[in-house]
Amino acid sequence: MPETSATEEPANQKPTPDRILAAASALFQAQGVRAVSVDAIAGQAGVTKRTLYYHFRSKDDLIAAYLTARDEPNLAAFRRWADAAGSDPAARVTALFHGLSRAVRHPKWAGCGFLRTAVELNTLPGHPAVVAARRHKQAVEDWLTAGFSALPPEAARTLARQVCLLIDGGFSLVMLHRDPAYMDRAGEAAAALVRGSLPAQAGGQNRT
């Protein structure tokens, strides 16, 4: 049969480490990091365990890589949802929770990966994955704080924390009860808190 360049990968075939990490991420997200075995990851990626361990030092490394890789895209989605609503803080928060509500309604959604992993590794507070989870949640809180810059710094910080509490309360209770409506109630509560702290912006969609 005709020979093509043997070193070129087909366009639809990602490099092996990427395939392994993608397989691990999908399985971790669906079943949690403790329920997924290295065998299952290798199988899903179409490689053997030996190959997996050639590219990653340990399962813990894979878990950390999984969460680290999700940090930026998650934050980008948050920003995208809020930015689409303009500049009014209450409208932005409402839009953020609309996005979250759609996300948790996705049939494959099975909890916030950061929160779940932090719970599963709770006895290892220094685990790189736990550190990554903490940093991601902190980044969300900092981003929200910046969005409340019309308030004094202390008040902006408090309000951002309260919105975070409602986000993660939503993640927790949607997962526990398997009822996405909890995220909608969280969004309404968050919007009410924002409206209670910030005067509605002049212009835009505020009412007088």
Added chain:
Amino acid sequence: MPETSATEEPANQKPTPDRILAAASALFQAQGVRAVSVDAIAGQAGVTKRTLYYHFRSKDDLIAAYLTARDEPNLAAFRRWADAAGSDPAARVTALFHGLSRAVRHPKWAGCGFLRTAVELNTLPGHPAVVAARRHKQAVEDWLTAGFSALPPEAARTLARQVCLLIDGGFSLVMLHRDPAYMDRAGEAAAALVRGSLPAQAGGQNRT
């Protein structure tokens, strides 16, 4: 005074099944249900594994028993904290979160057992322990709803859910960041939401 029957246990020695369940509960609470082995439970209880399996059919049975046993006492604590504040809903919610804030500051606190266990067993939605967790959280929500009976039923239900979202958001973020202050911010948010929905009661906090 005649001697008591030799079959009576000394007062400080609880029956074996109780000792096993107590040991299991302490370990599950501290480390999570998956991280604790049956060996460790038996060791902590001062019995062998064989004795443990004589009294409990499986580890899953023990997990379910652990959460089922915590349902009532947890709810009783919530009621006690709120009742101490009288009848004003906002004051009751504030007191509830003060109690929660003290609880999560306890050096041995390591997350809400119901939430943690539900996460750890997330792939088994029908597991008796997950069902018990769901029922407990529902009971809290129903109790809160009843406390907002001054509102129309639908509004009372919504407000109760929002308070629950803040409670479990607090549990999650206190655990993740290892910072109890999150529970205080949650309490302030909950009180603000209650004050926004319910007119403050006339008279002192104990008027009925």
Added chain:
DNA sequence: GTCTATATCTAGATAGAC
């Protein structure tokens, strides 16, 4: 009812060929 001892399975990680 409680013990010692063990069965059985699955996990993460490795050896060495090619």
Added chain:
DNA sequence: GTCTATCTAGATATAGAC
């Protein structure tokens, strides 16, 4: 870089004596 085959440790659960 990828494979087949295996090691070792730990898990849940059980057998059978006393």
